[in-house]
Amino acid sequence: MTSLRQFRLPDVGEGLTEGEILQWLVAVGDTVVVNQPLCEVETAKAAVELPSPFAGTVTELLYEVGTTVDVGSPIITIDTSGGKVDVAPVPDPAAGDEPEVEAGLIGGPAPGGRTSVLVGYGPRNTEAKRRPRVTGSAAAARATAPQVLPGADYGTGVAEKPALLPDQPQRAPLLATAPDMTVKPVRHGGLEVGRQTEANARDELAPTSRRAAPGRGAPRPLAKPPVRKYAKDLGVDLATLTGSGPGGVITREDVDAATAPSSSSPSSPLTSPGSRQEGAVVRGTAGEQRIPVKGVRKHTAAAMVASAFTAPHVTEFLTVDVTRTMKLRTRLAARPELAGVKVSPLLFVARAVLLAARRHPMVNSSWDEAAQEIVVHGQVNLGIAAATPRGLVVPNIKDAGSLPLAGLAGALADLTATARAGRTAPADMTGGTMTITNVGVFGVDTGTPILNPGESVILAFGAVREMPWVHRGKIAVRQVTQLALSFDHRIVDGELGSRFLADVGALLHDPGTALAF
Structure with a gap:
C-alpha cells in the first residue's frame, strides 16, 4: 500500500518566512534515506541543504528550481511504503480510461462510503489546467454580449484603451480627470451607460506607437504574468509571438527567441548575449540592468x-x-x-x-x-x-x-x-x-x-x-x-x-x- 509523505519547507533560521530553491539534489524515482540532502535552499541568511526526514522513493517535486517558497509549504512528496514507484505519464482524459482515485484524495472514496469533495482534503492529485481559448462560433456568440476586452499585449508599455466589440455602446471607466477635462455621459437606448472624458475620446483617434492586435476583438495572448512583465521590459509585442507552451502559452524562451539577433544582422548592445547577466533584465538604454532583490541581499x-x-x-x-x-x-x-x-x-x-x-x-x-x-x-x-x-x-x-x-x-x-x-x-x-x-x-x-x-x-x-x-x-x-x-x-x-x-x-x-x- 502506498504511503505518501510530504516534506514541508522548514524555518531554518529565526523567523524566516520564505526560501528560494537553488537546486534539487534528487529526482523523481530516486530512493532516499533519512538525512540525505534533498535540495539546496537560499534563505534570507544563507544557502543551506535540507536533509530528508523520511526514507523512501521520491514521487513528486512540487516546485521548480528558482521558485521562492513560503515556509511551511510542501516541496517534495516521498513514498515511505518501501515499494518501488513507477513514474508513468499522465493518461489522456480523452481516451476515457481515467485512473482510479486513491482513497482519501479529492474524488476518491472516504470513510462511510462517502466521496472526498472538500478542497484541500488530502494531497494534491491533479494539476491546474488552463481553459481552452474561445474560437470560432463560440467567439462569435460572445461578441453579441456587451463586453470590453483588455489590451492585447505589452508592446511598448504605452497605455491604450481596450478594443470595443462591433455594435457595442462606448463606455469609459471611472477615472480621476484633470480640471480642464469635460465629462460627457454615454447613452444607449435612452439610458446612461457610462461617462467619458474628451481626453479619452481624443486618445482613441490618436495613432498609437505600438502594433495593433491581430484582428478586431482578438483574444489576449496567453502568457503568465512574469512572462508578460519580461516581454514588457524588453519591448516585445506578445501579439506577434506564437506560444510554444501547453495550449499555446507564450513562454520566456519564446520572448528570448524574439529578441535574439538574426544571423544576417549585427548584434546590438541591447540584444547581444554578452550584454545580459544571469538574473538581470536589460531595459531602456543599452547597458542598463535590473537585478531582482531577494535572498541574502x-x-x-x-x-x-x-x-x-x-x-x-x-x-x-x-x-x-x-x-x-x-x-x-x-x-x-x-x-x-x-x-x-x-x-x-x-x-x-x-x-x-x-x-x-x-x-x-x-x-x-x-x-x-x-x-x-x-x-x-x-x-x-x-x-x-x-x-x-x-x-x-x-x-x-x-x-x-x-x-x-x-x-x-x-x-x-x-x-x-x-x-x-x-x-x-x-x-x-x-x-x-x-x-x-x-x-x-x-x-x-x-x-x-x-x-x-x-x-x-x-x-x-x-x-x-x-x-x-x-x-x-x-x-x-x-x-x-x-x-x-x-x-x-x-x-x-x-x-x-x-x-x-x-x-x-x-x-x-x-x-x-x-x-x-
Whole structure:
C-alpha cells in the first residue's frame, strides 16, 4: 500500500518566512534515506541543504528550481511504503480510461462510503489546467454580449484603451480627470451607460506607437504574468509571438527567441548575449540592468534600513600607529602553535576588541524595545562581516572572548572560508553581540559602518599603510591604520564610546598594553 509523505519547507533560521530553491539534489524515482540532502535552499541568511526526514522513493517535486517558497509549504512528496514507484505519464482524459482515485484524495472514496469533495482534503492529485481559448462560433456568440476586452499585449508599455466589440455602446471607466477635462455621459437606448472624458475620446483617434492586435476583438495572448512583465521590459509585442507552451502559452524562451539577433544582422548592445547577466533584465538604454532583490541581499537591505532608522548612530574615528603590532604578527606567525592558520591583522583587531569589551562590558549590549530595557550580554559573540557572491553576511564566533589567540585565529579562518563558500549555517548568523567590518582588505581607509540590528557597536578596520608619522620626536615611516566606531547612542554615550575606541587603539599601538587589561 502506498504511503505518501510530504516534506514541508522548514524555518531554518529565526523567523524566516520564505526560501528560494537553488537546486534539487534528487529526482523523481530516486530512493532516499533519512538525512540525505534533498535540495539546496537560499534563505534570507544563507544557502543551506535540507536533509530528508523520511526514507523512501521520491514521487513528486512540487516546485521548480528558482521558485521562492513560503515556509511551511510542501516541496517534495516521498513514498515511505518501501515499494518501488513507477513514474508513468499522465493518461489522456480523452481516451476515457481515467485512473482510479486513491482513497482519501479529492474524488476518491472516504470513510462511510462517502466521496472526498472538500478542497484541500488530502494531497494534491491533479494539476491546474488552463481553459481552452474561445474560437470560432463560440467567439462569435460572445461578441453579441456587451463586453470590453483588455489590451492585447505589452508592446511598448504605452497605455491604450481596450478594443470595443462591433455594435457595442462606448463606455469609459471611472477615472480621476484633470480640471480642464469635460465629462460627457454615454447613452444607449435612452439610458446612461457610462461617462467619458474628451481626453479619452481624443486618445482613441490618436495613432498609437505600438502594433495593433491581430484582428478586431482578438483574444489576449496567453502568457503568465512574469512572462508578460519580461516581454514588457524588453519591448516585445506578445501579439506577434506564437506560444510554444501547453495550449499555446507564450513562454520566456519564446520572448528570448524574439529578441535574439538574426544571423544576417549585427548584434546590438541591447540584444547581444554578452550584454545580459544571469538574473538581470536589460531595459531602456543599452547597458542598463535590473537585478531582482531577494535572498541574502533582500534581508541585508531590510536589516540596514531598520537599523539606520531605529538606532541613533554616532561614529568616531581614530588613526593608530600599528607598527609594533605588525612586527608582533611576523614573530607569532613563526611559532609552532600557530602553524597552519592565517595570522592576519584582523586577528589582532579582534583580540583588541575582545579585551576592550571586557574592560567596558556596557558596549556588549542590546536595546529591548518591548521591555524598555538594556540587555548586557554575558559573553561576546563576535560578528565578522564577510562579502559573498550572494551579498553581505555577518556570521559570528560564539563566546569569542574565551578563546586563546590560536583558537581565535582558527575560528576566523573557518568563518571566512565557510562564508565565501556560501555554506554558513543559519545558527552562526544569529545571536551576534558586536561586529567588526574589515574594509582595509579592499584598500579603503575608513567609513561609517551601520550597526548590525540588535547590536550596539560596530568597528570598521581600515587598510594598514606606510605613512610619515611623528615617532619619538622625529618624522619616520610607520605603518598606520584608521579605526571607525559606530555605536547606538541610546546605550553607549560619547564618553563610553570614546574610551572603548581609545582602548582598542592603545592595544593595537602597543600590544604589550594587553598585560594591563
